[in-house]
Amino acid sequence: MALAFLAAKRSKDPSTQVGACIVDKNNKVVGLGYNGFPIGCSDEEFPWRKGGKTDLDSKYMYVCHAEMNAILNKITADVTGCTMFVALFPCAECAKIIIQSRISTVVYMSDKHASKNETIASKRMLDAAGIKYRRHIPREKKIVIDFDDVDWSGMSQVPQSPVKN
Numbered sequence: 681m682a683l684a685f686l687a688a689k690r691s692k693d694p695s696t697q698v699g700a701c702i703v704d705k706n707n708k709v710v711g712l713g714y715n716g717f718p719i720g721c722s723d724e725e726f727p728w729r730k731g732g733k734t735d736l737d738s739k740y741m742y743v744c745h746a747e748m749n750a751i752l753n754k755i756t757a758d759v760t761g762c763t764m765f766v767a768l769f770p771c772a773e774c775a776k777i778i779i780q781s782r783i784s785t786v787v788y789m790s791d792k793h794a795s796k797n798e799t800i801a802s803k804r805m806l807d808a809a810g811i812k813y814r815r816h817i818p819r820e821k822k823i824v825i826d827f828d829d830v831d832w833s834g835m836s837q838v839p840q841s842p843v844k845n
């Protein structure tokens with residue numbers, strides 16, 4: 681789940697950054713994704729706003745969800761039986777992709793849209809397909825990555841600040 685949250689940091693969405701991480705039966709990471717516009721659709725040209733005059737003026741028409749990107753970014757031929765860790769409960773569209781990719785378990789952090797039809801439909805499909813889902817209970821309250829804490833001695837290239845990621 682921490683990797684899903686780290687991936688989310690790369691999202692350019694100014695209001696909601698979502699990340700997803702897929703692991704296989706041995707907990708090996710096989711896919712990572714975050715919400716973003718499709719390849720070739722510039723973050724500067726396409727709208728990141730939530731509303732506008734029409735649907736064409738807001739992000740919703742264009743953004744690829746973290747779950748979809750994690751599946752499309754998979755490094756294995758297929759993700760049958762894998763587990764997806766995701767920051768937000770998957771929407772109905774992502775549930776369809778999760779089901780069709782044969783992921784067997786979804787572990788989510790937040791279910792803040794639980795009362796929306798989108799989420800109700802998602803759960804209906806996941807239930808029908810026999811896909812398990814559960815909320816993540818973090819073991820650690822905090823995970824901090826502090827580059828100033830790293831002992832760079834013995835490393836050939838010590839980064840000059842600012843550190844690029």
Ligand SMILES: Nc1ccn([C@H]2C[C@H](O)[C@@H](COP(=O)(O)O)O2)c(=O)n1
Nearest residue numbers: 695696698715745746768769770771
């Ligand atoms: N399961 C989800 C839910 C949402 N997203 C993305 C889609 C948008 O970029 C953002 C939601 O925007 P908001 O309505 O909170 O302004 O999160 C996703 O990737 N996966």
Ligand SMILES: [Zn+2]
Nearest residue numbers: 745770771774
């Ligand atoms: Zn979605």
